[in-house]
Amino acid sequence: MPGLYSPGDKLRPLDEQSGKTPESFRTPWRQDYARLIHSPSFRRLQGKTQVFPGHESDFYRNRLTHSLEVAQIAKSIAIRLNATAVEFRSKQNKIEPDIVEFAGLAHDLGHPPFGHNGEEALDECMRDHGGFEGNAQSLRIVTRLEKKIRSPFGESSAFDPEFNDQRYGLNLTYRSLAALLKYDSAIPLRAGDRRKPGVGKGYYFEDKELVRDIKTNVLGTTNHPDKFKTIECSIMDIADDIAYSTYDLEDNFKAGFLTPMGLFALDQDIYASVAQTIIERAKKQYPENEPFFRTIDANFVRRALLEVFQDILFAPTENSISLRGKLEEIQGRVVVASEIQALSRKLIQDGHQRTKFTSGLVQNFLSGIEVVPNRSYPQLHNARLRFETFLFVEVLKNITYYAIIRSPGLQVVEYRGKDIVSAIFQALSAEDGTRLLPNDFRALCKGAPDMIRMRAICDFIAGMTDRYAFEFYGRLYGTNHLTVHKPL
Structure with a gap:
């Protein structure tokens, strides 16, 4: 069986080593890591919402802190699999933790302002110009938009005379780029050519040659029978x-x-929606467990929640009165349910207890990972959660989505965000609208075909933080005092 890595993994779209001595003290993967964390796109993640807007509290996670946590968890998984999984026992088959960590840090780079509603808005605006999708945008940022490596045609020229894109972004190794390819399909240029409505998952159509090069260098071929998704x-x-x-x-x-x-x-509809979402995801990832799917319903979701929270619900309090005892008293109609609700709330307000709970969950989930081997292409070994662990993760993830993210309070915020993104795009894409762009983006649009002009406008908006999008919208449509001194 071939090893997990080959010389092609270390190559980059643009050869930088011509006439240079390769660094002996730093691997190419560590170079990729450094290029990422020094990039403006990575810094801007601090201004993009995870669940709650950043101005609400300094405690809540944003896209940057979320990415840091994902990177740490991912690296821990890689280290654990190297130590325990038979597929990675030999030295030449060890997973490179730096690549995995890089993927965790970079996976949300393409996340636009205002979450998934911002993504939907941009996709609707780009529906006949290649669409928009967060994962596809992440790949585009590191391969095109970041300004680490200059174009061979000069610093001020992104395209050759035929308008072929000559930008190389961070010019990362092919193996690091492969770690960002979650979906092995090209998004059609026209929305009417999509198999189903809504945001299409994949990479942009104009990146097809790049993805072909990634596959060729990582696998040595593009004619492989399996879906392309690397172990990292x-x-x-x-x-x-x-x-x-x-x-x-x-x-x-x-x-x-x-x-x-x-x-x-919660409302019965929430549990039912969670159950249906889990079934749909399980069909794709665990088809061998299909006979079990009929048992996944609203009651299954509640039972899973009870198992997850039993240690908290039944833990002794400071007064040595357990919540289990309280529940027994409720059954005996000795105390009212409001006391139990208050005790539950008190437990969650205890930061130590809350941290202990989440840390325990992460550790339990880390121990529930398996590897589905690929005998022909070890690069495509598939790490996944064991089915039982998958069910618990999906219950918790989707209960948050349907109970909170889909709640009226957050939906009003996201709806407003979608309206702002759409309005900005409308202004910039109108006739002579590119005059409103910063100089570097205006230069990209000058004399360019419509497809390139629209993509440049989309890139500009997608890179905005939530705060900057609000501010830019206000400068276009608001009644606040105008200024020519603050740059775009």
Whole structure:
């Protein structure tokens, strides 16, 4: 069986080593890591919302802190698999933790302002110009938009005379780029050519040649029968799900939107929606378990929640009165349910208890990972959660989505964000609208075909933080005092 890595993994779209001595003290993967964390796109993640807007509290996670947590979890998974999984026992088959960590840090770079509603807005605006999708944008940022490596045609020229894109972004290694390819399909140029409505998952059509080069250098061929998703990418994907399922829930507890007992008093439709979402995801990832799917319903979701929270619900309090005892008293109609709700809320307001709970969940989930080997292409070994662990992760992740993210309070914020993104795009894409762009983006649009002009406008908006999008919208449509001194 071939090894996990080959010389092609270390190559870059643009050869930088001509006439240079390779660094002996730093691997190419560590170079990629350094290029990423010094990039403006990575810094801007601090201004993009995870669940709650950043101005609400300094406690809540943003896209930057979320990415740091995903990277740490992903690296821990890689280290654990290197030590325990038979597929990575030999030295030449060890997973490179630096690549996995890089993927965790970079996976949300393409996340636009205002979350998924911002993504939907940009996709609707670009529906006949290649669409928009966060993962595809992440790949585009590191391969085109970042300004680490200059074009051979000069610093001020992004295109050759035929308008072929000559930018190289961070010029990362092919193996690091492969770690960001979650979906092995090109998004059609026209929305009418998509298989189903809504945001299409994949990479941009104009990146097809780049993706072909990634596959060729990582696998040595593009004619492989399996879906292209490297072991590093699958680990990053697991880490992202674990972070969503635990830390987003912790933020909700801190915000007071949810309590452990409150999770058992949600609308029936929420439990049913969670169950249906789990079934749909399980069909794709665990088809061998299909006979079990019929048991996944609203009651299954509540039972899973009870198992997750039993240690908190039944833990002794400071007065040595356990919540189990309180529940027994309720059954005996000695105390009212409001006392139990208050005790549940008190437990969640205890930062030590809250941290202990989330840390325990992460550790439990880390121990529930398996490897589905690929005998022909070890680069495509698939790390995934064991089915039982998958069910718990999905329950927690989706209960947060349907109970909080889909709640009226957050939906009003996201709806407003979608309206802002759409309005900015409308202004910039109108006739002579590119005059409103900063100089570097205006230069990209000058004389360019419509497809390139629209993509440049989309890139500009997608790179905005939430705050900057609000500010830019205000300068276009608001009534505040105007200024020519603050740069765009």
